[in-house]
Amino acid sequence: MALVVHKYGGTSVANTERICAIADKVSLARQAGDSIVVVVSAMSGETNRLIGLAREITERPNPRELDVLLSTGEQSTIALLCMALEKRGVAARSYTGGQVRILTDAMHNKARIMDIDTARLDAELNSGKVVVVAGFQGVDRDGNITTLGRGGSDTTAVALAAALKADECRIYTDVDGVYTTDPRVVPGARRMKQLSYEEMLEMASLGAKVLQIRSVEFASKYNVPLRVLSSFEDGEGTLITREDESMEQALISGVAFNRDEAQVTVQGVPDQPGIAFGILGPVADAGIEVDMIIQNVGADGSTDFTFTVHRDDYGRAMEILRSTGDKLGAREVSGNDTIVKVSLVGVGMRSHAGIASKTFGVLAKEGINIHMISTSEIKISVVIDEKYLELAVRALHKEFELEQAA
Amino acid sequence: MALVVHKYGGTSVANTERICAIADKVSLARQAGDSIVVVVSAMSGETNRLIGLAREITERPNPRELDVLLSTGEQSTIALLCMALEKRGVAARSYTGGQVRILTDAMHNKARIMDIDTARLDAELNSGKVVVVAGFQGVDRDGNITTLGRGGSDTTAVALAAALKADECRIYTDVDGVYTTDPRVVPGARRMKQLSYEEMLEMASLGAKVLQIRSVEFASKYNVPLRVLSSFEDGEGTLITREDESMEQALISGVAFNRDEAQVTVQGVPDQPGIAFGILGPVADAGIEVDMIIQNVGADGSTDFTFTVHRDDYGRAMEILRSTGDKLGAREVSGNDTIVKVSLVGVGMRSHAGIASKTFGVLAKEGINIHMISTSEIKISVVIDEKYLELAVRALHKEFELEQAA
Numbered sequence: 137m138a139l140v141v142h143k144y145g146g147t148s149v150a151n152t153e154r155i156c157a158i159a160d161k162v163s164l165a166r167q168a169g170d171s172i173v174v175v176v177s178a179m180s181g182e183t184n185r186l187i188g189l190a191r192e193i194t195e196r197p198n199p200r201e202l203d204v205l206l207s208t209g210e211q212s213t214i215a216l217l218c219m220a221l222e223k224r225g226v227a228a229r230s231y232t233g234g235q236v237r238i239l240t241d242a243m244h245n246k247a248r249i250m251d252i253d254t255a256r257l258d259a260e261l262n263s264g265k266v267v268v269v270a271g272f273q274g275v276d277r278d279g280n281i282t283t284l285g286r287g288g289s290d291t292t293a294v295a296l297a298a299a300l301k302a303d304e305c306r307i308y309t310d311v312d313g314v315y316t317t318d319p320r321v322v323p324g325a326r327r328m329k330q331l332s333y334e335e336m337l338e339m340a341s342l343g344a345k346v347l348q349i350r351s352v353e354f355a356s357k358y359n360v361p362l363r364v365l366s367s368f369e370d371g372e373g374t375l376i377t378r379e380d381e382s383m384e385q386a387l388i389s390g391v392a393f394n395r396d397e398a399q400v401t402v403q404g405v406p407d408q409p410g411i412a413f414g415i416l417g418p419v420a421d422a423g424i425e426v427d428m429i430i431q432n433v434g435a436d437g438s439t440d441f442t443f444t445v446h447r448d449d450y451g452r453a454m455e456i457l458r459s460t461g462d463k464l465g466a467r468e469v470s471g472n473d474t475i476v477k478v479s480l481v482g483v484g485m486r487s488h489a490g491i492a493s494k495t496f497g498v499l500a501k502e503g504i505n506i507h508m509i510s511t512s513e514i515k516i517s518v519v520i521d522e523k524y525l526e527l528a529v530r531a532l533h534k535e536f537e538l539e540q541a542a
Numbered sequence: 543m544a545l546v547v548h549k550y551g552g553t554s555v556a557n558t559e560r561i562c563a564i565a566d567k568v569s570l571a572r573q574a575g576d577s578i579v580v581v582v583s584a585m586s587g588e589t590n591r592l593i594g595l596a597r598e599i600t601e602r603p604n605p606r607e608l609d610v611l612l613s614t615g616e617q618s619t620i621a622l623l624c625m626a627l628e629k630r631g632v633a634a635r636s637y638t639g640g641q642v643r644i645l646t647d648a649m650h651n652k653a654r655i656m657d658i659d660t661a662r663l664d665a666e667l668n669s670g671k672v673v674v675v676a677g678f679q680g681v682d683r684d685g686n687i688t689t690l691g692r693g694g695s696d697t698t699a700v701a702l703a704a705a706l707k708a709d710e711c712r713i714y715t716d717v718d719g720v721y722t723t724d725p726r727v728v729p730g731a732r733r734m735k736q737l738s739y740e741e742m743l744e745m746a747s748l749g750a751k752v753l754q755i756r757s758v759e760f761a762s763k764y765n766v767p768l769r770v771l772s773s774f775e776d777g778e779g780t781l782i783t784r785e786d787e788s789m790e791q792a793l794i795s796g797v798a799f800n801r802d803e804a805q806v807t808v809q810g811v812p813d814q815p816g817i818a819f820g821i822l823g824p825v826a827d828a829g830i831e832v833d834m835i836i837q838n839v840g841a842d843g844s845t846d847f848t849f850t851v852h853r854d855d856y857g858r859a860m861e862i863l864r865s866t867g868d869k870l871g872a873r874e875v876s877g878n879d880t881i882v883k884v885s886l887v888g889v890g891m892r893s894h895a896g897i898a899s900k901t902f903g904v905l906a907k908e909g910i911n912i913h914m915i916s917t918s919e920i921k922i923s924v925v926i927d928e929k930y931l932e933l934a935v936r937a938l939h940k941e942f943e944l945e946q947a948a
Contacts, residue, residue, distance in 0.1 A: 152599050156599060192559075193622055193626045193629065194626065194628070197625045198625050201622075201625050204617060204620065204624075205622065205625075208617045211610060211617070216599055218607040219603045219607050220599045220600065222607070223600040229606075230610050232610070279641055281641075
């Protein structure tokens with residue numbers, strides 16, 4: 137008998153009709169003999185409704201109280217799903233984060249899970265009950281309600297699967313798996329059957345928004361097999377596990393991209409220790425997240441430093457950089473907010489040379505200029521003008537034969 | 543420095559605008575030096591919305607899960623009110639029933655409070671914070687969420703006031719106090735300044751729906767001074783306390799009435815032990831609540847037995863009684879669902895003879911026939927035809943000079 141954690145997001149439980157459909161799904165899986173823990177999000181729209189109420193009262197809601205408010209969203213869903221399961225003759229029991237005791241740190245609105253007490257859940261599962269747990273929430277040591285931040289329900293599901301030593305954690309969502317690239321850009325994009333955690337992490341960080349990065353990290357750390365599949369259709373979905381032999385056959389798993397990038401460059405700063413910190417410190421202090429960072433070998437005692445930020449932060453980043461640049465005696469500060477990042481991801485590139493040169497060759501053939509290059513063990517990223525995005529993605533997808541069956 | 547519990551019901555916190563108005567009120571009271579615990583209900587309409595969702599899923603929601611669902615209503619309100627208080631510079635902290643630890647029995651949907659742990663609340667109050675507690679909810683010994691049933695927020699407020707030894711428990715509502723009778727029937731009805739618990743209990747049980755009976759019983763048991771006052775206007779409201787000398791001046795405090803009554807009579811049943819149980823047992827088994835019960839001295843070895851029920855239960859009560867009547871060999875079973883109950887309430891009538899005869903005299907003068915009479919130490923109730931309700935209430939209100947200042 138397998139122990140399986142199911143996770144259903146907001147659109148999967150958007151209304152009572154869909155909650156009943158999920159109950160049917162869970163009921164079938166239970167009849168087939170699985171032990172089941174279900175993690176649910178708030179009904180879609182509910183979290184925004186609650187945030188709207190808070191904003192009617194104050195621009196800056198008290199973080200502790202915001203968590204008390206937002207956590208009601210998932211609490212409603214667990215109760216409704218249990219009612220629907222009980223109506224189908226499936227014994228079920230709901231648990232809030234605090235009732236399980238999902239212990240988190242005290243960072244309201246973005247808490248991290250510290251520990252999960254499985255005693256009560258184990259007892260419920262042993263007595264044959266389906267356990268329905270509110271995602272996204274926990275309690276700190278003093279019993280204050282905390283939330284894990286948006287998308288935290290994925291993290292709850294994976295953390296529960298790890299703590300309960302579940303056989304699989306299934307993330308039900310509105311897509312039927314992870315694709316070699318965005319099917320809206322490349323109609324021939326193919327659903328992958330299997331993927332490694334590392335590849336999924338690279339894909340996720342590049343805008344393939346199927347899974348939260350945190351939840352994939354968690355799954356990798358505790359080696360929890362993750363499966364992404366559709367709430368609405370039957371299918372195998374995509375299994376994300378530790379890398380195994382069968383994976384090595386594919387050089388490249390997918391082509392990911394991110395449209396929301398902007399690039400900021402400081403030219404001609406002194407090539408000396410502390411310069412990177414001097415540039416990025418003020419940016420980090422302003423709460424701006426930095427994505428790629430590139431510094432090339434300097435000449436004449438000076439160097440150039442480039443990084444990318446989310447396009448929304450471009451204006452503020454430029455402002456900060458101009459002031460920092462003055463202090464550091466930079467020759468120039470420049471930027472570009474019409475760029476995108478395209479990346480090839482695949483564990484296979486570790487053991488195969490020539491992927492990078494092949495990539496650059498494809499882009500050259502299409503006449504696409506590369507602004508920046510950054511590589512990791514299983515990824516090659518290039519920054520190009522946004523007007524070339526579709527062209528680049530399609531050409532790479534075709535060149536690496538991703539449309540063929542793996 | 544007084545410790546005061548405020549309770550605001552659903553209409554007082556119906557939307558964020560009203561929640562802000564309540565925050566202003568609490569802020570003022572805090573500035574004036576009071577230590578304050580606020581108990582709030584769900585925003586009006588919210589509980590019905592949640593019940594509606596449950597009913598979309600199943601006709602008979604699992605009681606445990608219904609409590610998990612409904613308790614989110616008050617949880618949202620406490621968070622929003624704390625945000626509004628913090629915005630006004632008032633340090634505030636929300637507590638769910640489980641977080642306070644309001645311990646109840648395990649009777650879901652109608653739990654009773656067993657114990658309240660005041661340690662955390664005392665600490666918050668000592669540090670100068672306003673504590674905002676979710677009404678209507680608690681947890682059982684196993685940590686399951688329970689609710690006290692509709693109107694349970696009043697009970698939460700009184701129980702907290704008792705546990706914290708508060709100086710006063712203020713129930714803010716949409717009326718500005720308790721009146722000598724319904725002002726819609728007698729325009730000259732007067733707001734009472736003060737009232738005893740017993741009088742309030744009699745008034746409440748007769749349809750003056752300002753306070754929940756359970757909360758008045760609780761207040762009486764622990765001698766918590768209760769004050770009913772308006773959420774929307776300033777004013778003294780009505781203070782409900784233990785009976786004191788000043789109260790004895792008024793013979794009669796008010797005239798209460800109940801339009802929802804129906805009367806059922808079994809005539810000519812054997813006058814022998816067990817007959818009352820034989821008649822009422824099946825009625826109670828059917829879950830029908832009985833109000834007045836009257837059995838007169840029997841003659842010829844037989845007796846008549848009459849009781850009143852809510853008008854909605856009239857049909858079912860008659861059906862049950864016909865079957866019981868057959869078994870017991872009753873001469874006749876009859877009923878009337880166009881009757882009402884009118885009651886005079888006042889601690890003063892204890893020490894003053896003649897109130898009853900004066901009452902009957904007033905009704906006789908108006909040509910109103912009395913179907914049933916029932917009395918307690920501080921109450922005289924009569925059942926009359928519903929068409930005479932207004933006439934009877936106005937005549938009694940006038941005769942006992944309730945419009946004059948006390």
